[in-house]
Amino acid sequence: MITYLEDARQFQINTPHSTYALAVVDGKYLCHVYYGKRLEPQNLTDLLRLDHPPFVPSKNERETASFMDCAPFEYPVGNTGDYREAAFGIETAEGYSVCALCYVSHRIYNGKYNSRILPHTWGNGAETLEITLENVQLGLTAILSYTIFEGLDAIIRSARFELNADHPAKNLTVTRALSASLDMDDSRFEMISLYGSWARERQAERLPVRHGKQRIDSLRGESSHQYSPFFALVRPETTEDSGDAYGFTLIYSGNFLAQAEVTQFCQTRVQIGVHPDDFAWLLDYEGGTFETPEAVLVYSENGIGEMSRTFHRLFSDHLIRSKWRYCDRPVLLNNWEATYFDFTLDRLKEIADEAAALGIELFVLDDGWFGHRDSDNSSLGDWFPDQRKLPGGLKPLTDRLSALGMQFGLWFEPEMVSPDSDFYRAHPDFIVETPERCRTQSRAQYVLNMARGDVQRAVYDQIKAILDSAPISYIKWDMNRQLTEVPCKGFAHRYMLGVYSLMERLVSEYPDLLLETCSGGGARFDAGMLYYSPQIWASDNTDAKERLRIQYGASLFMPPSAIGAHVSVCPNHALGRNTPFETRANVAMNGTFGYELDVTRLPDAEKAQIPEQIRRYKEIAPLIRDGALWRLGDPFAPSGFAAQMQADYDAWIYVASDKKTAVFTYVQITAEANMKPRRIMLRGLSPETQYAFTRNGKAYCYSGAYLMQCGILIENLWGDMKSEQIMFRAV
Numbered sequence: 001m002i003t004y005l006e007d008a009r010q011f012q013i014n015t016p017h018s019t020y021a022l023a024v025v026d027g028k029y030l031c032h033v034y035y036g037k038r039l040e041p042q043n044l045t046d047l048l049r050l051d052h053p054p055f056v057p058s059k060n061e062r063e064t065a066s067f068m069d070c071a072p073f074e075y076p077v078g079n080t081g082d083y084r085e086a087a088f089g090i091e092t093a094e095g096y097s098v099c100a101l102c103y104v105s106h107r108i109y110n111g112k113y114n115s116r117i118l119p120h121t122w123g124n125g126a127e128t129l130e131i132t133l134e135n136v137q138l139g140l141t142a143i144l145s146y147t148i149f150e151g152l153d154a155i156i157r158s159a160r161f162e163l164n165a166d167h168p169a170k171n172l173t174v175t176r177a178l179s180a181s182l183d184m185d186d187s188r189f190e191m192i193s194l195y196g197s198w199a200r201e202r203q204a205e206r207l208p209v210r211h212g213k214q215r216i217d218s219l220r221g222e223s224s225h226q227y228s229p230f231f232a233l234v235r236p237e238t239t240e241d242s243g244d245a246y247g248f249t250l251i252y253s254g255n256f257l258a259q260a261e262v263t264q265f266c267q268t269r270v271q272i273g274v275h276p277d278d279f280a281w282l283l284d285y286e287g288g289t290f291e292t293p294e295a296v297l298v299y300s301e302n303g304i305g306e307m308s309r310t311f312h313r314l315f316s317d318h319l320i321r322s323k324w325r326y327c328d329r330p331v332l333l334n335n336w337e338a339t340y341f342d343f344t345l346d347r348l349k350e351i352a353d354e355a356a357a358l359g360i361e362l363f364v365l366d367d368g369w370f371g372h373r374d375s376d377n378s379s380l381g382d383w384f385p386d387q388r389k390l391p392g393g394l395k396p397l398t399d400r401l402s403a404l405g406m407q408f409g410l411w412f413e414p415e416m417v418s419p420d421s422d423f424y425r426a427h428p429d430f431i432v433e434t435p436e437r438c439r440t441q442s443r444a445q446y447v448l449n450m451a452r453g454d455v456q457r458a459v460y461d462q463i464k465a466i467l468d469s470a471p472i473s474y475i476k477w478d479m480n481r482q483l484t485e486v487p488c489k490g491f492a493h494r495y496m497l498g499v500y501s502l503m504e505r506l507v508s509e510y511p512d513l514l515l516e517t518c519s520g521g522g523a524r525f526d527a528g529m530l531y532y533s534p535q536i537w538a539s540d541n542t543d544a545k546e547r548l549r550i551q552y553g554a555s556l557f558m559p560p561s562a563i564g565a566h567v568s569v570c571p572n573h574a575l576g577r578n579t580p581f582e583t584r585a586n587v588a589m590n591g592t593f594g595y596e597l598d599v600t601r602l603p604d605a606e607k608a609q610i611p612e613q614i615r616r617y618k619e620i621a622p623l624i625r626d627g628a629l630w631r632l633g634d635p636f637a638p639s640g641f642a643a644q645m646q647a648d649y650d651a652w653i654y655v656a657s658d659k660k661t662a663v664f665t666y667v668q669i670t671a672e673a674n675m676k677p678r679r680i681m682l683r684g685l686s687p688e689t690q691y692a693f694t695r696n697g698k699a700y701c702y703s704g705a706y707l708m709q710c711g712i713l714i715e716n717l718w719g720d721m722k723s724e725q726i727m728f729r730a731v
């Protein structure tokens with residue numbers, strides 16, 4: 001419910017458990033009043049501290065400079081006396097940057113604004129507040145938008161800008177335009193963010209905020225392995241299940257900035273948006289408007305777990321568009337770790353035969369099927385089958401798969417080109433470059449200039465020709481290098497819009513296609529991609545132990561059903577560790593499950609487990625997709641001296657929305673000799689319901705209350721990385 005309190009000139013956005021309030025001060029300044037636990041609509045403007053201006057160093061009644069330097073602005077601009085980080089900035093043709101934005105009007109309506117060029121939330125039950133701000137001298141209008149969806153403690157924010165067509169200032173350049181900025185009244189926060197690298201994505205870190213700016217960002221042209229466009233501010237006492245947690249993410253896959261700035265008066269300015277450092281946008285470009293990606297703000301009064309569940313629900317119900325969002329995804333086998341580039345049609349058929357016999361439903365042919373690609377040194381851009389490896393093209397393989405009752409999926413890297421390719425030789429000007437500067441190669445490839453319509457069309461025509469030539473039900477869309485030598489500020493955003501437009505065309509023309517996006521593992525594991533692809537490859541690291549951390553980090557803000565997770569062979573190809581086959585599967589089931597190995601070469605004892613694993617996954621997949629995730633362990637917990645009696649483990653439970661079924665998974669990361677069995681308190685169950693389950697062939701029945709208060713006893717398992725999965729059913 002969104003309310004406008006006329007007397008207080010205050011807007012109050014109420015979700016089931018949160019309130020977000022802002023107010024118009026002095027008839028023109030839009031200020032942030034409150035964000036936190038729900039309050040009934042009431043005048044909150046006292047929270048603005050307007051009658052207590054600071055001494056900076058003069059102190060007149062409401063001296064403007066003093067006011068500007070500390071007022072909690074809702075969408076701050078620079079160069080007007082607010083020396084904190086601005087959300088918005090411009091440059092006029094003369095080079096001037098002063099641009100105050102003043103309140104003009106607002107409207108509250110059912111529904112929301114949906115961008116035509118950016119991924120965005122959508123669906124029924126939306127209510128929106130739009131506040132129009134203006135700079136009269138420059139003829140510039142800004143519309144700040146706040147949307148809530150029924151039943152969710154989330155607020156979707158974005159901003160749009162346009163120039164008044166009759167105004168002479170037609171060439172104004174927007175130099176920064178963040179999606180959201182928010183001034184919290186205090187700084188007693190810790191910041192949770194996700195750092196990483198290739199094969200080590202989404203490592204969670206929690207540190208107290210301090211004075212100054214703490215930021216995570218990407219200037220790589222993708223949301224990146226290194227930081228995710230997500231962070232949370234929590235109170236020092238906040239846990240998984242209690243305390244305030246504020247989560248922020250961006251529905252965007254390119255360069256971003258996410259920042260918390262603690263000021264001289266111990267306020268915290270929170271910001272998220274497209275990275276301003278390499279951004280510029282000429283406002284008369286394409287009709288004189290600019291719109292920011294949507295930012296998502298989530299508040300939870302019940303800890304980090306509830307914050308995550310709100311993101312999961314919002315993204316599952318109001319962001320993922322694919323028809324697959326509520327459907328069982330096929331269990332796939334991907335041949336990458338099985339064969340890499342080295343395969344023949346016969347090898348693929350052998351693997352497919354065995355896979356089909358074990359119950360695998362989708363065969364994914366990864367890199368190496370096109371051009372003359374025997375290594376990563378050639379052929380990106382030549383999207384036609386390599387006749388040496390696939391004589392007769394894809395048909396002999398897809399005929400075999402159809403006979404086996406298997407679906408077929410194919411890998412593409414549409415945004416890239418190898419210098420050694422016919423496509424590059426025909427179109428050397430299609431790449432991202434700055435004329436007469438060096439052209440940096442990475443993985444022996446260049447990035448195609450997706451900001452250009454003709455480049456998009458040339459790539460799309462090739463993909464379409466392949467899609468129309470064979471029964472292809474799945475595509476893995478990869479992106480294996482970062483941008484370099486971008487020609488100008490703002491290019492990276494145009495590039496991203498081009499990629500989105502290409503993806504839009506693909507999913508609109510092939511609505512049944514299951515699209516899995518990927519970027520050298522998990523460098524584009526973000527909410528922007530979710531709009532097009534319901535699952536995203538989370539990391540090239542398939543080691544079960546490391547996956548616990550990667551998937552824990554991912555689950556902080558992304559729905560588990562989006563996490564592409566595969567069982568691979570040991571020693572693991574990324575780091576050489578051995579883990580039990582059963583645990584590899586139990587960990588991969590905490591996401592969208594598949595195999596990435598050569599089933600024909602698997603030890604019989606492991607192969608024999610596959611049909612049962614698939615049966616189990618089919619049973620629990622609806623819970624992982626539509627149920628609620630409760631994290632019960634922390635794979636980042638310190639081990640060793642500092643954590644005696646707390647050997648590392650991880651555990652989680654998915655509970656169906658009707659609470660009638662639940663699946664619990666426990667992983668003993670490190671075994672300990674002679675330690676008493678561990679009790680894990682379950683969460684999310686219905687206290688009064690009796691739950692039946694079997695363990696080691698024995699049947700049990702306990703109430704939800706017992707399982708949540710007394711827990712389930714886990715005996716010491718023999719060996720590291722041992723695991724157990726238990727299915728609970730209400731009786």
Ligand code: GLA
Binds near residue numbers: 366367
């Ligand atoms: C990336 C992907 C892998 C695989 C390779 C192929 O690294 O993350 O899964 O597809 O490319 O080159």
